[in-house]
Amino acid sequence: MEEFKIDIKKVVFHKEGDTGDFINYDVEKCDGCGMCVKVCSAGLWSLKDGKARLAPRYGELCLECAACWEICVPEAIDFSYPASGSGVTIKYG
Amino acid sequence: MEKWDVVIVGGGPGGSYAAKTAAEKGLKAVFFERGDRPGEKNSSGAGLGTRWWRDFPEIMSKLPELPSYRKADMIVIKVVDEENRVRLVHGTTGSDRDGSRWSNSLDKGMAGAAIYRLDLDPLIADMAIQAGAELRTSTLISDVIIDNGIVTGVKTEKGESIAAEVVIAADGGMSTMARKAGMRNRWGGGCTLVPQLDFGCDGDKLDAVAGNAEWCWFGPFNGAYQMHFAESFHLGAGKWLRPDWDTKPTEVLERVMEIPAFRKFCKVVDAQMREYQAHFLPWLKKPVKSYTGGMMLVGDAGGFPCPLDGEGIWHACMSGRIAAETAAWAISRGDVSERALAEYERRWKASPLGLEHQYGAEFVELWDHSIFDPELMKGLIQLLLEFSEIHPFSILFDWSDDHVGCLNQHIEHLFDMMPEFSDFASKYMSPLGNTISPRVVKRALLQAKPKVPLFKFLPDDLYLKLLARMNSRIRSWLETV
Ligand SMILES: Cc1cc2nc3c(=O)[nH]c(=O)nc-3n(C[C@H](O)[C@H](O)[C@H](O)COP(=O)(O)OP(=O)(O)OC[C@H]3O[C@@H](n4cnc5c(N)ncnc54)[C@H](O)[C@@H]3O)c2cc1C
Ligand code: SF4
Ligand code: SF4
Numbered sequence: 001m002e003e004f005k006i007d008i009k010k011v012v013f014h015k016e017g018d019t020g021d022f023i024n025y026d027v028e029k030c031d032g033c034g035m036c037v038k039v040c041s042a043g044l045w046s047l048k049d050g051k052a053r054l055a056p057r058y059g060e061l062c063l064e065c066a067a068c069w070e071i072c073v074p075e076a077i078d079f080s081y082p083a084s085g086s087g088v089t090i091k092y093g
Numbered sequence: 094m095e096k097w098d099v100v101i102v103g104g105g106p107g108g109s110y111a112a113k114t115a116a117e118k119g120l121k122a123v124f125f126e127r128g129d130r131p132g133e134k135n136s137s138g139a140g141l142g143t144r145w146w147r148d149f150p151e152i153m154s155k156l157p158e159l160p161s162y163r164k165a166d167m168i169v170i171k172v173v174d175e176e177n178r179v180r181l182v183h184g185t186t187g188s189d190r191d192g193s194r195w196s197n198s199l200d201k202g203m204a205g206a207a208i209y210r211l212d213l214d215p216l217i218a219d220m221a222i223q224a225g226a227e228l229r230t231s232t233l234i235s236d237v238i239i240d241n242g243i244v245t246g247v248k249t250e251k252g253e254s255i256a257a258e259v260v261i262a263a264d265g266g267m268s269t270m271a272r273k274a275g276m277r278n279r280w281g282g283g284c285t286l287v288p289q290l291d292f293g294c295d296g297d298k299l300d301a302v303a304g305n306a307e308w309c310w311f312g313p314f315n316g317a318y319q320m321h322f323a324e325s326f327h328l329g330a331g332k333w334l335r336p337d338w339d340t341k342p343t344e345v346l347e348r349v350m351e352i353p354a355f356r357k358f359c360k361v362v363d364a365q366m367r368e369y370q371a372h373f374l375p376w377l378k379k380p381v382k383s384y385t386g387g388m389m390l391v392g393d394a395g396g397f398p399c400p401l402d403g404e405g406i407w408h409a410c411m412s413g414r415i416a417a418e419t420a421a422w423a424i425s426r427g428d429v430s431e432r433a434l435a436e437y438e439r440r441w442k443a444s445p446l447g448l449e450h451q452y453g454a455e456f457v458e459l460w461d462h463s464i465f466d467p468e469l470m471k472g473l474i475q476l477l478l479e480f481s482e483i484h485p486f487s488i489l490f491d492w493s494d495d496h497v498g499c500l501n502q503h504i505e506h507l508f509d510m511m512p513e514f515s516d517f518a519s520k521y522m523s524p525l526g527n528t529i530s531p532r533v534v535k536r537a538l539l540q541a542k543p544k545v546p547l548f549k550f551l552p553d554d555l556y557l558k559l560l561a562r563m564n565s566r567i568r569s570w571l572e573t574v
Contacts, residue, residue, distance in 0.1 A: 084232055089134075
């Protein structure tokens with residue numbers, strides 16, 4: 001049933017401003033475990049040739065949940081928040 | 094350089110309540126929020142329990158004026174089996190004997206409130222402003238300033254430096270402040286991620302179907318909560334961020350939404366899926382070290398949420414209050430060193446907040462091995478169903494002709510299931526026995542006495558001594574009475 005599938009593009013809201021770079025990914029440290037791919041609600045991580053890859057325009061969809069940072073044991077992912085006044089905005093509650 | 098008595102990072106419940114308390118104590122306090130207004134970045138369940146009326150009556154008296162407010166008098170637990178059928182419904186509510194509990198001197202019974210963070214966060218922030226604290230929104234704090242091992246201020250994302258006698262980090266689970274001060278890095282398994290959906294719906298229909306109750310869904314899947322507001326509801330489910338994480342966060346909720354009873358509920362109340370978010374919720378056996386020279390951690394930044402149910406807003410406000418009081422005390426003595434601020438931990442441990450974490454390990458382990466483990470839930474649900482079926486009336490009214498045979502079959506079946514269940518019970522449920530107070534144990538033992546023919550005639554004292562001799566746990570329990 002369509003109405004019970006979650007379409008992130010329709011149910012997450014972002015403000016206009018530029019978020020800047022707030023996720024830093026160090027490909028050298030990545031061991032290809034794929035955990036970041038699993039925990040990301042927005043599907044912003046993928047795995048190719050044994051290494052993770054972050055979608056270039058992640059700022060437009062990222063939920064700022066930091067799950068990718070927490071789950072990455074080799075600490076290949078560093079997370080900070082998007083620039084003040086940009087990023088996710090909770091619209092309803 | 095701009096200088097304050099207290100700089101608070103974060104305009105969530107913890108930060109705002111710390112700012113309010115600091116200002117009331119006469120300190121020059123400023124609090125920073127990265128969102129354009131408090132609450133903009135936050136969404137929770139959010140249910141507030143009875144103790145809120147005891148500890149934060151000034152907040153509770155204002156809640157009913159807010160648009161999302163709904164009273165919450167009971168929790169309804171719905172247990173679903175493998176085929177998505179609702180098999181057990183159980184409600185917790187106030188009893189006639191509630192008068193014996195403190196909460197009910199306030200005449201609240203088992204009570205709570207459901208409120209959006211978009212309503213709650215600005216309310217507490219406004220109280221802080223009224224008390225004299227300054228709020229700066231749209232300001233991301235990106236670093237701490239450290240001098241000789243002591244935190245002496247913070248830096249904004251734009252590079253501005255702001256000095257403080259004491260910094261209070263109330264910046265949530267990811268806590269940039271705790272990381273930059275070298276207090277910790279990743280949680281390393283102690284943090285859950287909670288995906289949550291917001292649905293708009295018809296408020297009157299919701300009154301009729303759910304009333305003032307929260308719902309919980311348990312089954313051979315990740316357990317979920319359903320919190321009801323004035324004209325909307327949330328569906329959410331937490332799960333520890335650990336290497337055994339196996340599904341997309343969205344799929345955790347999609348699984349619950351497969352339950353036909355949930356879908357029917359949505360139809361009846363005209364529900365419309367509106368918003369999704371996924372957010373950290375630290376869920377630890379005990380909080381992390383909560384202070385360093387010049388800085389204290391409050392709320393989620395310090396890992397304070399309840400180890401039993403993951404509730405954390407009360408904990409944020411409580412720790413915010415205690416941190417600000419400690420800051421005032423330390424500043425007045427002219428010593429904000431790490432040694433001086435150890436006072437913070439002493440104070441929160443002696444408060445109801447400390448009590449909350451006394452048996453954290455037992456609680457976390459129980460959850461960790463039950464509702465988050467679909468395989469185990471399958472067994473538990475079956476067992477619960479078996480138990481409910483041997484309810485005496487169900488045997489009387491069972492239309493099979495051999496009632497006694499039927500009862501024996503049930504009992505035999507229970508024995509078949511026991512090995513699996515007793516492993517679980519001895520490992521994760523019996524440690525919960527530690528949480529029972531000695532006073533209650535003594536009372537239970539005395540109440541049982543007349544029923545045991547051998548003991549019936551012994552004086553109480555001798556009877557308790559005898560039991561203590563026989564069992565070391567009873568002995569240690571009784572010694573503490
Ligand atoms: C989905 C979900 C449901 C929950 N349900 C309940 C519930 O029903 N009842 C309950 O009591 N608890 C619930 N909790 C837990 C509760 O939400 C948290 O424990 C509580 O919000 C902690 O408050 P806090 O002030 O410590 O942190 P937060 O609420 O996270 O506030 C931190 C604030 O700091 C800001 N911030 C962060 N970093 C910076 C920075 N560097 N600079 C400036 N600002 C910054 C953030 O924008 C945010 O406003 C739930 C949690 C989740 C995720
Ligand atoms: S979680 Fe870390 S190590 Fe694993 S694939 Fe992602 S980036 Fe690489
Ligand atoms: S912060 Fe959350 S939404 Fe953003 S990339 Fe990481 S996991 Fe995905």
